[in-house]
Amino acid sequence: MEANRAANEHLDPLQVAETWKGGGRNVAIATVMETWGSAPRPTGSQLVIDSEGNFHGSVSGGCVEGAVITEAVDVIETGEARMLEFGVADETAWRVGLSCGGRIKVFVERLG
Amino acid sequence: MDLALLKELNAERAARRAAILVTDVADGAGQLVREGDEISGELGEAVQRAFRSGKSGLTEIDGRELFLNVHVPPPRLVVIGAVHISQALAPMAKIAGFDMAVIDPRTAFATEERFADVALHAEWPEDALKNNPLDAYTALAALTHDPKIDDFPLTAALKAGCFYVGALGSRKTHAKRLERLKEGGLSDAELKRIHAPIGLDIAAASPAEIAVATLAQIIEALRKRDLADGLRMRAA
Numbered sequence: 001m002e003a004n005r006a007a008n009e010h011l012d013p014l015q016v017a018e019t020w021k022g023g024g025r026n027v028a029i030a031t032v033m034e035t036w037g038s039a040p041r042p043t044g045s046q047l048v049i050d051s052e053g054n055f056h057g058s059v060s061g062g063c064v065e066g067a068v069i070t071e072a073v074d075v076i077e078t079g080e081a082r083m084l085e086f087g088v089a090d091e092t093a094w095r096v097g098l099s100c101g102g103r104i105k106v107f108v109e110r111l112g
Numbered sequence: 113m114d115l116a117l118l119k120e121l122n123a124e125r126a127a128r129r130a131a132i133l134v135t136d137v138a139d140g141a142g143q144l145v146r147e148g149d150e151i152s153g154e155l156g157e158a159v160q161r162a163f164r165s166g167k168s169g170l171t172e173i174d175g176r177e178l179f180l181n182v183h184v185p186p187p188r189l190v191v192i193g194a195v196h197i198s199q200a201l202a203p204m205a206k207i208a209g210f211d212m213a214v215i216d217p218r219t220a221f222a223t224e225e226r227f228a229d230v231a232l233h234a235e236w237p238e239d240a241l242k243n244n245p246l247d248a249y250t251a252l253a254a255l256t257h258d259p260k261i262d263d264f265p266l267t268a269a270l271k272a273g274c275f276y277v278g279a280l281g282s283r284k285t286h287a288k289r290l291e292r293l294k295e296g297g298l299s300d301a302e303l304k305r306i307h308a309p310i311g312l313d314i315a316a317a318s319p320a321e322i323a324v325a326t327l328a329q330i331i332e333a334l335r336k337r338d339l340a341d342g343l344r345m346r347a348a
Contacts, residue, residue: 018118018122029113033179107140111113
């Protein structure tokens with residue numbers, strides 16, 4: 001079981017966050033806090049981002065990650081956590097949105 | 113969230129203990145709650161509900177918006193028998209996200225060559241399970257159809273409230289198995305939790321197909337209601 005756990009560790013966003021931060025990188029964590037309709041990733045799903053825009057994990061099926069990463073780089077700079085909301089009803093839906101028709105709330109915070 | 117809190121949470125997860133991270137959405141302040149921690153008031157009730165359901169979510173308590181992120185241990189699969197089906201099951205289980213271990217005291221079967229990429233224990237289940245006890249987040253598949261090897265771990269899995277318990281063998285083999293286990297003191301309700309013959313009925317024929325049917329049945333048990341059943345059984 002040990003071998004398997006080690007193999008999967010690099011896939012786990014919260015382990016990655018600890019490793020990155022321990023290595024001196026500035027890190028933000030994004031968490032899906034609420035979903036409506038058919039959202040691609042369930043509540044609690046996480047994405048970790050560093051100040052260079054490297055990321056690991058997912059909060060959607062790739063639909064809104066780009067926008068979350070941009071916001072996260074900002075959160076790392078300012079230190080202020082924020083709640084983001086995405087959905088087809090959003091006026092920016094043509095740019096970033098969930099083509100599946102769902103809506104999600106994503107909380108982005110800096111790892112201190 | 114601060115790094116110390118993240119480290120505490122990761123330590124709980126690594127030790128296969130359920131934990132909830134409570135985050136105040138207004139400022140990102142976090143609090144770690146372990147299963148069994150005494151927490152009073154509305155938050156205590158919300159935490160209890162979240163541990164039972166395993167579902168994360170937002171909740172409002174005393175005018176504060178809180179997010180409860182429930183972390184339950186990742187599913188583990190313990191396979192009894194280093195047989196042909198287990199060889200096919202090992203890579204599939206890994207892709208599906210299961211932490212898999214194989215236990216078989218027959219050293220001719222349990223060889224590194226046959227199981228290069230999986231935790232392999234060439235010992236009796238009685239000994240192997242002492243170091244890695246079964247829990248409600250573990251599935252057990254008994255694949256040797258040898259009572260000397262399978263019966264002990266099947267009993268242990270039912271007692272531990274494993275979310276899935278499956279056993280290979282024909283209906284006739286299984287009927288005899290049930291008689292033995294009943295004599296060993298297991299109740300009818302406990303015995304009914306054994307999936308046998310093992311696997312979803314997709315008319316699987318080859319070892320690899322039986323592995324697919326078995327893994328599908330394990331995923332069904334995890335995602336439908338058997339996990340909650342297992343936890344309830346352990347609590348009782």
